[in-house]
Amino acid sequence: MKARSMNKFTDFRRFINRDNNIVQLLIITAVIFLAMSALEPHKFLRYYNFESISFIFPELGIVAIAMMLAMLTGGIDLSVIGIANLAGILAGVYFTRLYPAAPDAGMTAELLRVVAGVILALGVGLIAGTLNGLLIAKVKITPILATLGTGQIFTGFCMVLTGGPAIVGFPAWWGFIGNGKIFGIAVPLILFLAVAVAIAIMLTRTPFGLNLFLIGTNPRAAIFAGLRTDRMVLYSYMLSGTLAALAGIVLSGRTNAAKSDYGTSYLLQAVLISVLGGTNPAGGKGTVLGVSIAVIALMLLASGFQMMRFSNHLIDFIWGGFLLLVMVINVLRNRGK
Amino acid sequence: MTAVSKLLRRSEAAVLAILIVVMIVIGVINPAFWQADNLFNLLRANVVIGIMALSVLTVMISGGIDVSFPAFAVAAMYLTVIAMNAAGYQGVVLPFIGATLIGLVCGLANAFFIHTFRMIPLIVTLGSASVVRGLLLGLVGTSIINIDRMPPSLIAFGSSTVDIGGSKLSLMLFIYIGIALLMWLFLTRTMAGRAVFAYGDDAESAKRVGFNTRRTVYLVYGLAGALAGFAGLLHSSMIWLANPRDFVGYELDVIAAVVLGGASIFGGRGSVFGTILGVFMLTLIKNSLIIMHIDNTWQGVVVGCVIVIATALTAWRDRKALV
Numbered sequence: 001m002k003a004r005s006m007n008k009f010t011d012f013r014r015f016i017n018r019d020n021n022i023v024q025l026l027i028i029t030a031v032i033f034l035a036m037s038a039l040e041p042h043k044f045l046r047y048y049n050f051e052s053i054s055f056i057f058p059e060l061g062i063v064a065i066a067m068m069l070a071m072l073t074g075g076i077d078l079s080v081i082g083i084a085n086l087a088g089i090l091a092g093v094y095f096t097r098l099y100p101a102a103p104d105a106g107m108t109a110e111l112l113r114v115v116a117g118v119i120l121a122l123g124v125g126l127i128a129g130t131l132n133g134l135l136i137a138k139v140k141i142t143p144i145l146a147t148l149g150t151g152q153i154f155t156g157f158c159m160v161l162t163g164g165p166a167i168v169g170f171p172a173w174w175g176f177i178g179n180g181k182i183f184g185i186a187v188p189l190i191l192f193l194a195v196a197v198a199i200a201i202m203l204t205r206t207p208f209g210l211n212l213f214l215i216g217t218n219p220r221a222a223i224f225a226g227l228r229t230d231r232m233v234l235y236s237y238m239l240s241g242t243l244a245a246l247a248g249i250v251l252s253g254r255t256n257a258a259k260s261d262y263g264t265s266y267l268l269q270a271v272l273i274s275v276l277g278g279t280n281p282a283g284g285k286g287t288v289l290g291v292s293i294a295v296i297a298l299m300l301l302a303s304g305f306q307m308m309r310f311s312n313h314l315i316d317f318i319w320g321g322f323l324l325l326v327m328v329i330n331v332l333r334n335r336g337k
Numbered sequence: 338m339t340a341v342s343k344l345l346r347r348s349e350a351a352v353l354a355i356l357i358v359v360m361i362v363i364g365v366i367n368p369a370f371w372q373a374d375n376l377f378n379l380l381r382a383n384v385v386i387g388i389m390a391l392s393v394l395t396v397m398i399s400g401g402i403d404v405s406f407p408a409f410a411v412a413a414m415y416l417t418v419i420a421m422n423a424a425g426y427q428g429v430v431l432p433f434i435g436a437t438l439i440g441l442v443c444g445l446a447n448a449f450f451i452h453t454f455r456m457i458p459l460i461v462t463l464g465s466a467s468v469v470r471g472l473l474l475g476l477v478g479t480s481i482i483n484i485d486r487m488p489p490s491l492i493a494f495g496s497s498t499v500d501i502g503g504s505k506l507s508l509m510l511f512i513y514i515g516i517a518l519l520m521w522l523f524l525t526r527t528m529a530g531r532a533v534f535a536y537g538d539d540a541e542s543a544k545r546v547g548f549n550t551r552r553t554v555y556l557v558y559g560l561a562g563a564l565a566g567f568a569g570l571l572h573s574s575m576i577w578l579a580n581p582r583d584f585v586g587y588e589l590d591v592i593a594a595v596v597l598g599g600a601s602i603f604g605g606r607g608s609v610f611g612t613i614l615g616v617f618m619l620t621l622i623k624n625s626l627i628i629m630h631i632d633n634t635w636q637g638v639v640v641g642c643v644i645v646i647a648t649a650l651t652a653w654r655d656r657k658a659l660v
Contacts (some may be wrong), residue, residue: 145596
């Protein structure tokens, strides 16, 4: 009996030690929640506010998970926003120019059209991610420069396809992906949860996930240990590209439009959320749970500030300041060890 | 003979060769390319982006990367022009010193975070760029200062030209050349400049042989900020307006130009001459799309491809440095 309680105690201690970062994040989230509730109780604590957050945060959360995947091997993916927009725009081109709705189309036909659009968009993300992965793993370009360049190319194609203005006129079912509800729960939220659970299982329960952590911790040792690092890095960027495309689908579904310069501020935010969520930009460390809590914390922060009528620019300032602050805290904490 | 082969193996030679080929191709497609007016315009377009590239070059030689300089440039430019208007000051030297100092302070803040907390330069500069842009737009203002409210002294300075064979060459080009010369002297002829190379090649070794790494980091990022601030105000006096949302996306172009010029993102490699060639190559490609009868919307794709090809070539060159 005594041994068992001891066991429980050490288990708890181990949990606290290992997931120190999660605890810190939960505290930050709670502080933000309480502060915003105290400052704007009537607006912040309404059901409507949380519901609208559940529609808006998933796209950012998915991009942040994509960013984390790239960071696990010590890389970064600066092309995620370009991929997301390209996926949305190509789907838009498909829906409006290549295969417009037939006037007498039945529901199944419409549904099939949207499914084809989703496959097209995800396929674009997969191809874009493969390009990134090949450039990084095979051609050996530094991830920053490779994704900087490809991001420019993807955004460039968005400009070529749209000529500048937004593409509008997505089918209703496409809008459902971004605005619909199933059993009262936002579809984007369901998608986010599915992605988070799948990636979390993949990272912690499969050889692929373990490989990524090992490569990120020590790339040289990983090669000497016989890991196929090139292939693993390639896969991680393919996955990151596909996730970015999924975020693009949700974004264009929610806004019913796709544009070459949508969500440019998401890039910084994705890096911030990833780092805030405990991902080490140098590689080898990161959890889906951490990233998920971080995105919720920052969404609460942003929605609270918006209610207090802060301008969007000052929110940018707060995001940037928060990024620096979190990095400093992480460094100081690790220094103590 | 060995001197020639050594010269040919330098990446500047390769960039120069490609540059000449590109210019000949463009000239064949549209002979109007070789008109003095077009060439002078092209040189004029090099000035601001070139000064920024020199600032990024120093950072990249030190093994870091800077994506915050466009934000610093826009802050220095906008604050200086606002201050000039508020004081009714008409002059040139003092405003440029002011803009340079604003950039310097921002750059030193970057150095503080990077050195004190050993943080990754990319993350620090992403954050500081967001902070500076957010504060500028959120607190100072979002409205563009148009030509009617721009200080006339700045406009007069920025549009000063010299007549060469009936075509006007911007005098700003000589400021760029002057700064490039100073940077070349600094990087190759001073102890502090060599320290930047040593630090970028191997920070630990540089420390052990006695270089002051702290001073090097502050010098590199301070200099980068100062040059960005100067370039920001120069840009505004050359286009006769001050837009607080200017320079968005410049980090991509400038980093591309520096990489094109043969600098290595791993640090320790890079030259002023190569960077000047890289900048010229980038502006040449960007500005010649129209002359080559290619729609301007392709600009992003072309520049992106140039970045990827250039980085692929340098990665191939540096392949032994990797595991």
